[in-house]
Amino acid sequence: MDQTIGLVEDDANIRDIVTGYLAKEGFKVKALETAETAWELFEGEPPDLWVLDLMLPGMDGYEFCKKVRQTSEVPIVIISAKDEEVDKIIGLELGGDDYLTKPFSPRELVARVKRHLKRWEVMKPEKEGSAELIQAGELTLNDAERSAYFQETEIEVTTKEFEMLKILAEQENRAFSREELLVQVWGDDYFGSDRAVDDLVKRLRKKMKDLPLETVWGHGYRLRSNRSSS
Template identity: 40%
Template sequence: MEKYDIYLVEDEENLSEVLKAYMQKEGWNVTVFDNGDAAVDAVADKPHLWVLDIMLPGTDGYQVLKAIKNEEDTPVIFISARDQDLDRVLGLEMGSDDYLSKPFLPQELIIRVKKILNRVYGSSTSDVQKVELNAYTIDPIGRTIIDTEENNEAVDLTTKEMDLMLLLSAEIGKAFSREKIIEHVWGDNYFGSERAVDDVVRRVRKKMPRIHLETLYGYGYRILSS
C-alpha cells in the first residue's frame, strides 16, 4: 500500500479528528494543522495532497492555497461551509483540484482523495515500465524524468506538466484531445478554459526541447518517437 502524506488544515477539532481517523484507516500518513499560519510554514514539506478548509484563524485558506501553488502544483481539496458557489469558483480558479461543502460524510472525502491520488500519482504496480524517449528516461512510478544528455539531471516539472507527460508518453503517437487532457490532468471539476492545456504544453516544450510534442490544430496533442 502506498504511504501517501496528507496534510489536513481544519480548525474544528472534532471534525479534524474524525477526518484524520478515516484517512489513517486507508494507510495514509495524516498531519493536522489547526491554523493557516502553521500550514503555510509546512508548504515546503510538499506532501502528496492537502485537504484545506477556507475559514481558518489567522491566514485564511485562500492564502494557504496561494502559498501551496507558488511552491509546487500539489493537489488540494478545498472544504468550506460558506457561500458554496463563490468559494467553489474562487478555489478552482486559484488552482484547487476539488471542492467539498460542509457538512459532508467522511466517506465522501475518502472517495475524493482516492480519485485525486490515483489521477496524480497513478498505479504503484511494478509492471509499469520506464519509457526511453529522445534521451529522456520517463519513470511513471517515481514520477521523474531524467535527461541523460544533461548529466542525468532530473527535469523540473510541476504536477500538471508531469501528468501531461505521463499521459502522452504512455501511448506514443496517440492523439489526445484537449478535453481528454483536461479530464486526466485537471479532473472532472475543472472550471476554466481549455487554453490551460496550451500553457502547460508550452512550458513542457521549453523544459524538454528534444521531445517531439506535436500540435493537432483544432483537436489536441500527441508525442511522436522522433
Template identity: 40%
Template sequence: MEHILIVEDEPKIADLLQKYLQNANYHTHWLNTGLGVGEWVRQTQPNLILLDLMLPGKDGLEVCKEIRQFSPIPIIMLTARAEEIDRLLGLELGADDYICKPFSPREVVARVKAVLRRVPLIAADQTQHPPSPNARLLELDRDRLLVRAGEHEALLTLVEFELLATLKQQPGRIFGRDQLMTKVYTDNRIVSDRTIDSHIKKLRKKLSEILPDQELIHSVYSVGYKFEA
C-alpha cells in the same frame, strides 16, 4: 487509514470538515496558520491537504508553492476569491483542485475521494497498454508521482502525472484537449482549454530538465497533443 491535513484559520469550518472527513473514515489533523505547514508535511507526509487561501502568517499560495518544492502530495485549495480560480487549479502553483466558499462539506468529501482515486486509476490504465520503445525513455513512479530518465527525476503533480501517463500510453496518438480533460478531471467538471495548455507547459518544462535533448510532448495545431520521442 488515509490522513488528511486541514489548514484553515476558521475553527467552525475546520471542525465541520474534520467531522465529515472522519465520518468518511479519514484521519484528520488541523493547523490554523500557514506558518510551519511545510515542516509538518515533511515530517508527517499526509495523503492530501485541504489548504485555505487566506491564512495568518503565510497565505495558502505561499504554502502551496513551498510544498511543491519537495512533495507531490495532492492539494485542494479552499477559497472565497473566485478570481483566483485559474491560479488555484495549478496553472502557476501546482494545486490539484479548488473548492469555492461557501461549500457543502459533502462536496469536500467527494472531491477528496475523487483526487485520492486518481493515482490508482492511472496504474490501472497503464496495465492495459504495453509500453512502446519511445515510451521507454521515461519511467513513471506512481507511488511517488515521479518521472525518471536514467539517473534524473522530476516531481509531478497529480494532474501532470495523469497527463503524461495518458499521452505516454499511446505514443503518436493525438489527444484532443477535451479527451485530456476527461482523463484528468474524472468528476466531469468544466475547465477551459487553457487549463490543459498551462499544465502541459509546466509538464514540458519538467521533462526538459531531465531530458534536455528530447522534445516528447508535441502540439498539434488546433487539435491537441501527442507523445513522441
C-alpha cells in the same frame, strides 16, 4: 475508518464546520491554522489527505502545495475564496487534485474527500511498487520517482506536467484531444476549461524547447517519436 485528514484553514468558523462534518463521517482531523504547522505535521505524521486553504498567514497554500509535491503524491483538495480561473489553474498545476471555491457545501467537500481517498488507495500500491522507466525519444520518465529527464538533463516538473508527459509518452504519435487530456490529467470531475491543457503544454515547451510536442490543429496534441518528422 482509520484515515486522517489534515485541514489547513485560518478561518476558525470554517475550520470548525469542516472538522465537524469530516469527524461525523469517521475521519480523524488534524485542524491547523498555518502552513508552517502543517509542514511540521507532514514531516512527522503526514495525513492521508490535505484540505488546504490558499490564503494563509506566512507561507501560503501555493507554497505549501509545491513543497509537499516535491516528495509526496498524497491527495490535496484546495478550498479558496480565489475564484478566478487562473487561480484554479495555478493551484491545480502546483499539485492540487481538486479545487472548491468558497462558499462551498461541506457535504460536497466530504464527498470529494472520499472520492480522492478511494482513488488514492487504488493508485498508491502502483506508485510505490513501480520502478518503470518510460522512454520516448530523448525523454525519460521515472514513474516511481515521478522525475523527468530530457536530453540527459533532469527537468523539474509539477505533478500535472508529469502526468501529461506520461500519457503522451506511453502512446507516442497518438493525437489526444484536449478533452481527453483534461479528463486524464485533472479527472472527470474537473469543471474548468480546456485552457488548462493549453497552458500546461506551453509550460512543457518552455522547459523542454526541443520536445517534439505537436499541436494537432482543431483537436489537441501528440508527442512525435521522431523529432525530424515534426
